[in-house]
Amino acid sequence: MKKTLLMPLAISIIGLFSIPAAFAQQNTLDKMRSSGAVTMGVRESSGALSYTLGDGKYAGFHVEICNNVLRDIQKQLNLKTLDIKYSPVTSQNRIPLLQNGTVDIECGSTTNNATRQKDVAFAVTTYVEEIRIAVKANSGITSLNQLNGKKVATTTGTTSVQLLRKHERATGVNFEEVFGKDHADSFLLLESGRADAFVMDGSILAGNIANAKNPADFRIVGEVIAVEPIAIMMRKDDSTFKKAVDDSIIKMMKDGTLTKLWDKWFMQPIPPKNARVGLALSDSTKQAWSGPNDRPAEDYQKK
Amino acid sequence: MTLDWSVFCKDTLTGEAAPRCFSFLFGMDPNADPTYLDWLFTAWGWTLSVAGLSLVLALLMGVMIGTLRTLPPTNLLNKVFAFLGTVWVELFRNIPLLVQVFLWYHVVPAFFPVMKSFPSYLLVSIALGLFTSARIAEQVRAGIQSLPSGQRNAAIALGMTTTQSYRYVILPMGLRIIIPPLTSECMNLVKNSSVAFAVSVPELTLFAMQAQEETSRGIEIYLAVTGLYVISAFSVNRIMAWIEKKSRVPGFIAPSASGSH
Numbered sequence: 368m369k370k371t372l373l374m375p376l377a378i379s380i381i382g383l384f385s386i387p388a389a390f391a392q393q394n395t396l397d398k399m400r401s402s403g404a405v406t407m408g409v410r411e412s413s414g415a416l417s418y419t420l421g422d423g424k425y426a427g428f429h430v431e432i433c434n435n436v437l438r439d440i441q442k443q444l445n446l447k448t449l450d451i452k453y454s455p456v457t458s459q460n461r462i463p464l465l466q467n468g469t470v471d472i473e474c475g476s477t478t479n480n481a482t483r484q485k486d487v488a489f490a491v492t493t494y495v496e497e498i499r500i501a502v503k504a505n506s507g508i509t510s511l512n513q514l515n516g517k518k519v520a521t522t523t524g525t526t527s528v529q530l531l532r533k534h535e536r537a538t539g540v541n542f543e544e545v546f547g548k549d550h551a552d553s554f555l556l557l558e559s560g561r562a563d564a565f566v567m568d569g570s571i572l573a574g575n576i577a578n579a580k581n582p583a584d585f586r587i588v589g590e591v592i593a594v595e596p597i598a599i600m601m602r603k604d605d606s607t608f609k610k611a612v613d614d615s616i617i618k619m620m621k622d623g624t625l626t627k628l629w630d631k632w633f634m635q636p637i638p639p640k641n642a643r644v645g646l647a648l649s650d651s652t653k654q655a656w657s658g659p660n661d662r663p664a665e666d667y668q669k670k
Numbered sequence: 671m672t673l674d675w676s677v678f679c680k681d682t683l684t685g686e687a688a689p690r691c692f693s694f695l696f697g698m699d700p701n702a703d704p705t706y707l708d709w710l711f712t713a714w715g716w717t718l719s720v721a722g723l724s725l726v727l728a729l730l731m732g733v734m735i736g737t738l739r740t741l742p743p744t745n746l747l748n749k750v751f752a753f754l755g756t757v758w759v760e761l762f763r764n765i766p767l768l769v770q771v772f773l774w775y776h777v778v779p780a781f782f783p784v785m786k787s788f789p790s791y792l793l794v795s796i797a798l799g800l801f802t803s804a805r806i807a808e809q810v811r812a813g814i815q816s817l818p819s820g821q822r823n824a825a826i827a828l829g830m831t832t833t834q835s836y837r838y839v840i841l842p843m844g845l846r847i848i849i850p851p852l853t854s855e856c857m858n859l860v861k862n863s864s865v866a867f868a869v870s871v872p873e874l875t876l877f878a879m880q881a882q883e884e885t886s887r888g889i890e891i892y893l894a895v896t897g898l899y900v901i902s903a904f905s906v907n908r909i910m911a912w913i914e915k916k917s918r919v920p921g922f923i924a925p926s927a928s929g930s931h
Contacts, residue, residue: 459888482886523867524879533683536703545790546870546880556870559776561786 395471395601395608396444404450407433408470408600411455414570415632415644416494416597417475425453428632429599432493432616433474435624436599439615462486465602472612473600478526480595480664488603490612491659492596493625495651495667498527500589501557501565501572508564510589514542520553520562521546527566530593550575557585566592570633573646594651595664613659620656677887678707678894685885706881706891713877714898720795720871721863721902725856727799728806733845735759735803736810737836742822748832755807762804768865771797775869794866802859809851813844846917853910857903864899874898 399405409425410417417427434451441449454470461477464470465487478496479489502508508517511534521527523546531544545562547553554575556562565572569587576585599616601609619625626648631637633646679691681703688705704712739755741748762770774797779785785793817840825835867876878895882888 523876524883526883528880529682529884536683546867546872546876548868552868555776559780 393468395605396440396611398468398471399440399449400444400446403446403448404452405437405472406452406454406470407437408456408461408464408473408475409453410457410475413476414574415637415646416570419455420639423453425455426638427474428628429474429476429493431628431632432619432625433472433599435619436612436615437472439618440611443611461600465600471601475600476597477600478595478664479598479600479661483600484663486603488601488605488609489596489598489661489663490601490609491616491620491661492598492655493616494597495649495655496595496597497569497649497651498530498566498592498594499569499572499587500592501554501567501576501585501587502563503557504584504586506563508588511566511592512538512540514564515540516542517563518543518545518561520544520556520565521567522550522553523548525567526595527568531566534592554579568595569649570644570646573644577642577645591651594667596655596662596667598661613661617659620659625656673890673893674887675890677885677890678710679705680885682706682709682884706885709881710874710877710894710898713872713874714902716791716866716871716873717860717863717898718902720791720798720866720873721860723791723795724798724802724863725859727795728802728855728859731758731800731803732806733810733841734807736807737814737841739807739811740814740840742832759804759807762800763808765801767798767801767862768868770801771865771869773797790869791866791871794863794869794871798859798862798865802855802862805855806852809848809855810844812851813846813848814840816847817843843919843922846914846919846922849910849914849917853907853914856906856910860902860906861899 395405407425407430409419409427409430411419413427415427416429417425419425437449437451454464456464456470456473456475461470461473461475462483465473476494477483477489479492483489500508500511500514508514519531519542521531521544528544528546531542535541545556547556550567550571553562553565553567557565558579565575572587576582576587579585599612601612616625619628629648629652633644633648636643676687679687681688682705683703688703691705692707692711735755735758738751739759741752743749743752765773771794774793775790779788779793821839821843822835825839830838863873864875866873867879870876874895878891882891885891
């Protein structure tokens with residue numbers, strides 16, 4: 368969702384130059400009707416939201432939601448067969464690939480924010496990420512304000528870094544930031560004692576703790592520092608497709624399918640390692656399900 | 671694709687245009703919050719500091735180890751020194767740089783707890799410095815061994831000790847010969863300092879990765895960072911070219927027209 372690397376960026380720069388802005392404005396429903404196929408953009412490794420099982424197979428909370436949505440649309444269009452193709456995307460190329468028609472619907476871990484809404488459309492929010500603090504269980508730290516003068520780890524290239532700066536400025540709490548080059552590295556900083564806390568998306572913290580040598584040594588504590596709506600992404604100005612997707616998702620919100628899917632992907636052991644993420648359904652996500660909306664992250668911060 | 675350079679005048683907290691684009695030097699009133707341009711220059715400072723610190727270490731150790739490897743095998747002590755020099759070079763040039771950085775950051779402090787309090791820029795400078803010292807040592811050895819054997823023999827014939835022959839005859843000539851490859855090595859050091867981002871040194875590469883995420887203006891950010899790397903490396907090149915020109919011994923090496931390498 369937020370992690371970025373150098374190489375994909377270089378590739379996407381080339382991509383950006385070669386893709387005209389207005390392109391592939393065909394209605395997605397017509398495209399599905401005429402070709403009998405649809406391409407789903409998926410992620411290689413976005414936690415339990417969207418990830419690969421190897422061998423070109425993809426799974427995850429958002430991937431399963433998308434599959435349900437596309438089957439619904441298939442029925443609606445009275446298509447005998449609908450070929451669902453997977454196409455892995457990265458943080459850098461997901462928007463260009465959606466715009467140029469390589470993928471029709473992106474089911475990964477994209478934050479819905481105002482900048483992106485200028486280029487793409489989002490379905491109703493299906494997952495709300497909470498930025499939290501992970502500490503060692505024996506550290507006695509229970510809040511961000513207790514971190515004065517302490518070292519706080521976060522991952523380079525994520526929005527959490529900026530969030531921490533803002534928080535520092537707003538509260539006058541002063542901590543020293545240390546930057547891991549990826550989430551595993553940041554967690555190692557916490558584990559080895561080079562950092563007293565690790566501030567990151569709750570799902571990532573839960574995943575790292577679950578995979579730690581001794582998960583009981585770590586705890587997620589304190590207030591929710593910020594929330595970010597994560598949603599399924601579609602092309603802009605394709606209202607019939609957006610309505611079909613939204614309707615299908617809202618139906619799943621109402622009939623309890625999403626609650627079941629949450630339990631399946633975040634509470635039960637999931638393939639390929641049969642590890643458990645262990646992330647309970649958060650209040651922010653429950654709220655998003657009870658009042659379906661596609662508001663950007665900026666709206667959440669105003670509260 | 672239009673480039674929007676105004677991103678550098680934005681405040682790093684709110685993302686809005688700051689009153690002063692650049693508030694870093696010369697006693698200007700600083701912005702309440704730094705802009706991306708301020709941050710870019712702080713990051714550049716870190717890149718140059720890490721590169722400079724490692725260069726000092728690399729030159730000191732490189733010249734020393736390179737010299738040890740060329741000692742005449744006339745007594746046991748010299749043989750031991752030459753062997754240690756070989757071990758040093760093979761150790762530090764056979765391990766990938768990034769792995770060495772992680773070794774110094776994660777592994778070595780686990781054995782020597784006092785190093786846990788070392789700041790990460792110091793540890794990464796040690797890693798970079800020692801890695802480069804192995805390469806410089808080889809160049810120094812090449813420079814010394816390329817001297818005609820008459821130079822060393824003449825020094826001994828004049829009654830100089832081994833130390834004196836190195837100090838007054840061999841090293842002054844040998845080091846002049848290796849300035850061109852040394853220039854490349856120093857430029858490499860500036861560029862290699864980008865690995866420091868991996869251990870939390872807020873230098874240019876870390877800035878680029880973070881700022882492009884925050885601003886969504888990756889192309890402008892990467893172009894600016896690329897420009898600063900080019901400027902840094904090319905400045906090193908010009909300084910070395912100047913040193914080469916000033917230190918040239920007339921008639922010793924055929925004068926090159928450009929003074930560069």
